Amino acid sequence: MNEDQYFEKSRKVELPSRCPLLNQCMRRAYTIYLLxxxxxxxxxxxxxxxxxxxxxxxxxxxxxxxxxxxxxxEVSRGNTYQYYNNVCPEVNLFDLAHSLLNGVASSCGEWxxxxxxxxxxxxxxxxxxxxPEFSKHIFDLKFNPKQKPVQKSTNKRRVSISKKLRFxxxxxxxxxxQYCGRNKSDGIKLNLDHKIPISVGGTDSYSxxxxxxxxxxxxxxxxxxxxxxx
Numbered sequence: 001m002n003e004d005q006y007f008e009k010s011r012k013v014e015l016p017s018r019c020p021l022l023n024q025c026m027r028r029a030y031t032i033y034l035l036x037x038x039x040x041x042x043x044x045x046x047x048x049x050x051x052x053x054x055x056x057x058x059x060x061x062x063x064x065x066x067x068x069x070x071x072x073x074e075v076s077r078g079n080t081y082q083y084y085n086n087v088c089p090e091v092n093l094f095d096l097a098h099s100l101l102n103g104v105a106s107s108c109g110e111w112x113x114x115x116x117x118x119x120x121x122x123x124x125x126x127x128x129x130x131x132p133e134f135s136k137h138i139f140d141l142k143f144n145p146k147q148k149p150v151q152k153s154t155n156k157r158r159v160s161i162s163k164k165l166r167f168x169x170x171x172x173x174x175x176x177x178q179y180c181g182r183n184k185s186d187g188i189k190l191n192l193d194h195k196i197p198i199s200v201g202g203t204d205s206y207s208x209x210x211x212x213x214x215x216x217x218x219x220x221x222x223x224x225x226x227x228x229x230x
Contacts, residue, residue, distance in 0.1 A: 001105040001125035003207060006093060009127045018196055019090055019128035023058065026068045027133055031087040032056060034075040036098040069132035080113035089126045094196075096205045103207070161204055166192055173211035180216050188213040193220065 001009070010017045022028060026047075033039060033047045042050040048065070051057040073087045082100070089105035091098055101109050101120050108124035128134055169192055176183040177190070184190060193212035194204075212220070 001089075001093075001127070002103055003093060006089075006105050006127060009129070013127075013129055015129055018094070019131070019134065021066055021128075021133060021137055022090065024061070024064050024066050025088065025133050026065055027073060027086075027131065028088040028091060029057060029061075029065075030068070030073045031091045032095065032098045034073055035084065035087065035091060035100055066133050066137065069136045082111040084109060088128075088131070090128060094203050094205060094208070096203065161192060161209070165204070165206070165209070168206070169209045170211055176211060177213035177216055178210040179212055179220065182213055188215070190214075191217045193217050 007017050019025070019028075029047055029051055033042075033051060038047075038050050038054065045053070048057060048061055052059060052061065071086045074085050075087075076083045084100065085108045087107050089107045092101045092107075092109075093099070093103065093105040096102060100106075100111060101122055104122050105125045105127065106122040107126040109120065109122045111120050113119060170190060174183065175190060177188065178193075182188050191212050191214055192209050193216075195208050195210055196203075
């Protein structure tokens with residue numbers, strides 16, 4: 001399941017494009033911890049503390065975290081083989097820095113250096129609506145009226161978008177605003193915009209960035225607007 005297929009499923013089930021629990025979910029935290037191999041450098045620190053010190057989780061993550069439900073994520077590693085299962089599919093799909101199978105909503109897969117086919121194999125694709133944490137959240141909202149609403153992440157991006165990536169996005173989009181169609185020859189100021197805003201879990205990945213004029217960027221704010229795939 002690629003990005004377009006993932007968003008299409010979200011639309012079909014009438015849910016947000018991306019998981020609204022993204023920055024509160026322990027499954028995502030464990031997935032980043034394991035696929036990013038932070039377990040090799042944690043030095044006795046737990047998952048949350050390690051990722052907080054890496055600037056990945058917010059400092060108040062423990063106050064609103066959603067605990068694991070069902071089977072925990074697992075990763076097995078060897079010199080020529082790696083296997084993962086029960087991981088958050090959004091990490092492989094959107095999080096370029098921590099994914100093993102970029103651009104695929106893979107919750108189970110393997111990497112085989114000696115494989116005769118592609119070294120990376122997706123064994124199972126899932127959507128966040130299939131996730132036990134999301135099901136538990138919906139159950140609590142339905143049967144526990146006092147359940148606290150999902151809070152937006154207080155994470156702030158620590159590293160700015162590089163000049164190289166900025167140039168690549170502008171070149172890809174022909175220095176043209178992807179919302180109104182105006183380009184630099186019209187005398188507009190060009191910005192980079194996130195198709196999925198950072199505030200709801202968007203990343204600085206190549207596929208999530210588009211060229212936007214300043215007017216459209218300010219008008220769009222943190223809305224999610226569907227664009228043709230690049």
